[in-house]
Amino acid sequence: MKDLESKTSLYSLDLDSLKELMISLGEKSFRAKQIFDDLYKSKNKEIADFRLLPHSLISRLDIDYTVFDFELIKRLVSKDAQTSKYLFMTKDGKFVETVLMKYDYGNTLCVSSQIGCRMGCNFCASTKHGLDRNLKSYEMIEQIAYVQYIENVRISNIVIMGMGEPLDNYDEVIDFIQKIISPMYFNISVRKITLSTCGIAPKIRELADRNLAINLALSLHNPFNEKRREIMPVGAKYSVKELMSALDYYVKKTGRRVTIEYTMISGENDGIEEAKELYSLLRGKLIHVNLIALNEVEGSHKKASSNKNIKAFQDYLNKRGVNATLRKSLGQDIDAACGQLRSKNIAKIELKN
C-alpha cells in the first residue's frame, strides 16, 4: 500500500476525468457517476466504503487513489459545542484550518483559501508567516467533505473567511464555488455562500461581472484611508474610495447586500470619529456592518475594544439608519480566529527542529 503522499484524492477529479479513468481501467463509464455520488452525496472515508463498486475496482483504485489526502491532526470543540475547529495536514505537509459553526439556521463552515496569507494585516495571525501556497479548489472541497464525514452533518452555509485572501487565489476559489453550488456536487445555495476580502478592488469588480451573486463581505476595519493603510497594507494599493465604488458596482450588478466587516481594536478604530466617517461612507447604501471584537492574538499588544465602546459605535450607526450588528465571537476557547491554530503549531514545530 502506498503512503498518503503518493496517492491522488478522488476529490481532485471531475466527472469527465473519472470517466476517462474508468475507461482506462477497463470499466464501464457509469462507474464514474457512482463514485461521484459516493464522494458528494454520501459520507465516506475509505474507497472500500463505496457501496456499489465491485471489489476488484475498489482494490484497483485503492492502489493509487484515496478519498481524503488530508490527515486530521486536531479537532477542538468549544465548551458550548457550538464551534469545532479542525487542523488538517495536506499531503505536502502543510497545515489547513477549518471551523464549523452550528447555528439555528444551519451548519456553517469557515473554509480556508490559502496556506498562510501575503496581505499582511497586522492584527491577523494567518499572515504572520506570509503566504506558503494557494489551496487548490479540491482542497477547499475536501474541507467540506471531511467535516461532513467527521461530524455526520450536512453543511448548508459556507463562509470563505478562513486562512488566506480568496481574491488572491481567484481562479481556484471561483472553480470551488461553481462546483459546490452544482447539483452534481454539494448543491449549496449561492445565497448561502459568503466571500470575505481585504479589498482587492479590481477582483471585486471581476466577481460582480461573473454574476455568481454570492454574498460579499469587505474587511474595512477603518474608514480613514491613511489609518487603514497602517493596519492593512493592501490599503496602500486600493483606497477606501476605490473600494466603496467597487462595492457599489457589486451591489448594482448582483442585487446582493454587501457586508462591511469591522474588527474593533481598542484605541485604534473604535472612536466616535471613525463611527461618523463610516456613517458618511455608508449612508443610503445597501450595506450592513458587522462589528467583531478583536480576537487577541498571542504575541500582539493589540486589545479588543471595551463593550462600552462597541455599544457606542454600534448605537451611533443604528440611530442614523446604518444597520450594524455585533457578531458574537464563537469559539474563543479553541483559538477559532483564523490562523491561530496553525500559527501555534508552526511555532511548536519550529521549536522542535
Ligand code: SAH
Ligand atoms: N482575507 C479575507 C478573509 C479572511 S479573515 C479578509 O480579509 O476578509 C476573516 C475576517 O477576520 C476578516 O475580516 C479579518 O480582518 C478578520 N480578522 C483577522 N484576524 C482577526 C482577529 N485577530 N480578530 C478579529 N478579526 C480578525
